[in-house]
Amino acid sequence: MRHKNILVLGGSGFVGSALIGKLSSQGRRVRVATRRYEDGRHLILLPTVELVETDINAPGAIAPLLAGIDAVINLVGVLHGGRGQPYGPGFAQAHVEIPRMIADAARAAGVRRLLHVSALGVTDADPAGLPSMYLRSKAAGEQVIRGTRDIDWTIFRPSIVFGAEDRFTRLFARMAKFLPIIPVARGDAQLQPIWVGDVAHAIAATVDAPWANGRCFELAGPEVTTLGAVVEDVVRWSGRRRLVWNLPDDIGRLQAMALEFAPGPTLMTRDNFATLGVPNVASGPIATELGIDPVAMSAVVPEYLAEDDAVYIPRRVRAGR
Numbered sequence: 001m002r003h004k005n006i007l008v009l010g011g012s013g014f015v016g017s018a019l020i021g022k023l024s025s026q027g028r029r030v031r032v033a034t035r036r037y038e039d040g041r042h043l044i045l046l047p048t049v050e051l052v053e054t055d056i057n058a059p060g061a062i063a064p065l066l067a068g069i070d071a072v073i074n075l076v077g078v079l080h081g082g083r084g085q086p087y088g089p090g091f092a093q094a095h096v097e098i099p100r101m102i103a104d105a106a107r108a109a110g111v112r113r114l115l116h117v118s119a120l121g122v123t124d125a126d127p128a129g130l131p132s133m134y135l136r137s138k139a140a141g142e143q144v145i146r147g148t149r150d151i152d153w154t155i156f157r158p159s160i161v162f163g164a165e166d167r168f169t170r171l172f173a174r175m176a177k178f179l180p181i182i183p184v185a186r187g188d189a190q191l192q193p194i195w196v197g198d199v200a201h202a203i204a205a206t207v208d209a210p211w212a213n214g215r216c217f218e219l220a221g222p223e224v225t226t227l228g229a230v231v232e233d234v235v236r237w238s239g240r241r242r243l244v245w246n247l248p249d250d251i252g253r254l255q256a257m258a259l260e261f262a263p264g265p266t267l268m269t270r271d272n273f274a275t276l277g278v279p280n281v282a283s284g285p286i287a288t289e290l291g292i293d294p295v296a297m298s299a300v301v302p303e304y305l306a307e308d309d310a311v312y313i314p315r316r317v318r319a320g321r
């Protein structure tokens with residue numbers, strides 16, 4: 001079945017912007033909900049995209065968005081959600097309650113197809129065993145989706161995602177601009193970064209695919225690396241020479257705590273530090289059905305960093321995310 005009309009929640013962000021471009025280029029009509037119209041304004045330049053300002057956290061807010069919709073894609077996610085057990089209130093809302101509200105509203109509206117983005121590091125085992133609030137809440141969100149009756153769901157677990165609008169390579173490139181030494185907490189953390197275009201391709205490729213129903217796809221790039229090695233690459237690709245200092249864990253944890261309480265946008269928290277303790281590496285090659293030959297960082301990051309200048313600020317950073 002061709003799902004022509006798609007509702008994307010959490011679509012104003014980094015992954016959403018790439019995905020919505022892809023869906024639009026496939027000729028689909030895409031409705032995007034955002035809490036701040038300004039944050040999604042770049043999307044209305046795309047043909048077939050409708051941007052709706054609404055707070056999907058409000059009771060009953062999702063149902064009207066589903067009018068005429070064939071499939072829903074949930075990209076809502078946060079990196080910082082306060083503290084609590086088993087997770088802070090921001091994580092509970094974004095990663096568990098919103099998926100629950102989406103699944104319930106879709107089911108009530110008779111919209112059967114639901115695609116949901118989780119994160120690599122989540123396992124099918126008991127979420128309580130996961131070391132961070134981010135991962136525990138993502139796991140609980142997956143359980144909500146899997147447990148909803150009458151829904152054809154597909155779950156994606158991406159590793160860290162890179163691309164011109166990311167906050168990952170951009171942050172370290174900006175640090176390299178101003179700091180002689182770049183201190184990196186959890187420099188030995190294992191990652192398998194994936195290009196945002198590949199993530200968008202994977203999700204778009206499964207919207208109409210019956211073979212993807214009830215399946216969970218890990219999305220990871222062609223190389224397993226470490227955070228410290230990525231920072232060294234980013235510094236080099238930025239055309240600079242800087243010392244990258246992989247902090248011992250005790251100091252890295254203190255740095256994370258200091259950054260958690262620092263004023264301004266949160267760069268890192270103790271929970272992020274805990275998340276990085278889990279290898280962010282896929283259990284095997286990317287599923288061939290997705291039709292992706294994953295792009296390496298070296299193929300795209302040097303290019304967009306070369307276009308960088310002192311005033312480049314990704315949209316998502318301007319939006320305070």
Ligand SMILES: NC(=O)c1ccc[n+]([C@@H]2O[C@H](COP(=O)([O-])OP(=O)(O)OC[C@H]3O[C@@H](n4cnc5c(N)ncnc54)[C@H](OP(=O)(O)O)[C@@H]3O)[C@@H](O)[C@H]2O)c1
Nearest residue numbers: 010011012013014015016034035075076077119158160161
């Ligand atoms: N980027 C990565 O490296 C990465 C890696 C693994 C998994 N993921 C997952 O991929 C998804 C997309 O990530 P991204 O990097 O595109 O994130 P992003 O740029 O930060 O965008 C997140 C989106 O979530 C929405 N959102 C956040 N909290 C919300 C709340 N309480 N209520 C309603 N909407 C809320 C925002 O919508 P508004 O427009 O309303 O602000 C925004 O559009 C997330 O689920 C993330 O966890 C990302």
